[in-house]
Amino acid sequence: MVKLALLALITFIGISGSLSSTPFIGVSVYYLFATLRPQYLWEWDLPQGIQWSFYVAMAAIFGTFVWKVGEWIQTGRRQRLPSPPHVLAHGFFFLFAIWIVITYFTAEDQQVAQEAFIEYLKIFVMYGVATVVITTIRQIWILYLIVTGSLCYIALEMNQIYHIQGYLKVYRTGFGGLDNNGAGLMLAMGVPLCLFAWDGIRHWSRWGFLLMIPVIIEAVLTSFSRGAMVSILASVPLYFLRCTRKRQLAVMMTGLAIVVLALAGNEVRERFFSVEKFQSDDSANSRLTSWAIAWQMANEHPFFGFGIRNSNRYTFSYGADMDGRTIHSQYLQIAADSGLMALGLYLLAITSFAFAVRAARKTVLAQKQPDTELTYDQRLTILMANGVESAILVFCVGGVFLSLENFELPYVMMLLGAQLWAVTKAKEYRNSVNPLAEVYSQLARQLPPKIVRSTASPKAG
Secondary structure (H helix, E strand, C coil): CCHHHHHHHHHHHHHHHHHHHHHHHHHHHHHHHHHCCCHCCCCCCCCCCCCHHHHHHHHHHHHHHHHHHHHEEEEEECCCCCCCCCHHHHHHHHHHHHHHHHHHHHHCHHHHHHHHHHHHHHHHHHHHHHHHHHHCCCHHHHHHHHHHHHHHHHHHHHHHHHHHHHCHHHHCCCCCCHHHHHHHHHHHHHHHHHHHHHHEEECCCHHHHHHHHHHHHHHHHCCCCCHHHHHHHCCCHHHHHHCCHHHHHHHHHHHHEEEEEEHHCHHHHHHHHHHHHHHHHHHHHHHHHHHHHHHHHHHHHHCCCCCCCCCHHHHHHCCCCCCCCCCCCCHHHHHHHHHHHHHHHHHHHHHHHHHHHHHHHHHHHHCCCCCCCCHHHHHHHHHHHHHHHHHHHHHHHHHCCCCCCCHHHHHHHHHHHHHHHHHHHHHHHHHHHCCHHHHHHHHHHHHHHHHHCCCCCCCCC
């Protein structure tokens, strides 16, 4: 009953905040629900059939519409920051979204494609809304904390079930509509998010993020997902490249490896080390067969594919080991379902995301003056750029082995990375137009509120 009341309260805050204050509140609550998946996490304590995130999303969409209309006709009750400009990463993402929508209408069987298409639409629409309402670095930081905190809580819940009930919930039932592999990869993305929060924050609270890393890794191990385990290991070099506390990181990683190997059971160790025996592994061999089939399908239907999630209907006739066999590769699944054009746009969206976070990080470092420290917003920008970049790397490695094309978390990471560059670029432009804007902003944070309200912003030149 307590969880139901809490969920109802959060939903009310998301709806009322979107309509009365700013649609960013609704966007934040929506992404909280999209990551936490409370209807799965607390399924025994909640009534089934209530679409909590849907109501919040509708309020956020309507609030955004009203906000933009008010901005256009300049009748808002108070001045609001204009939306940052869209950057290249946004453009390639929207092109990918448009192509996916087209392939729904060209699908061999639209009824089969419908469920996955609806999931895609949720992702695309909320991504578009978020690009409009996220206008500051602090707002991106709030979303970063929401996603990271949600993954930490999920890991705690899964470990609690395992240690108290002896039940491997992630392995047996997955999480939030994902199987054990998808759930394991979702949790694995929380490792770099926590790591760079610890690396970038100067407050003592950063140690809380560090303590959550072994908790998340244990939850990943109990998923028995080799793809998730390999993804974490593959991203370690990037951690050392981006981390500013390299010595502490090296000590931490060494101690963590010892603890994990000591605590992991024989089943977990055997499952992980079976990666090297892929040639005699039936699961690995079926993946190799599925990949070859998917590539053949994509070449036969290079523009529109078979339709969203339609390729699974035909894999058996192409030589798969069972009827309805999934491709088991993010990239080849997209290629078979929506064509090589969709795959190309998807890869361009990821590549442009990487350039966006690089550009945001490079711009912030270029603005740093000698013998001065980075400002709070600048530290947050670098922290988040490192975190989302590494999280996407974890997903991209895991995506080689798993079909998770409408899994929302990586799209949230791509959103945060694109917004980091968009907001940084907009701020850089404003400062170039008004060189005293940044000076005034720093002074305003130090002056009493009454003085700030009565002081006009200095004009350029």
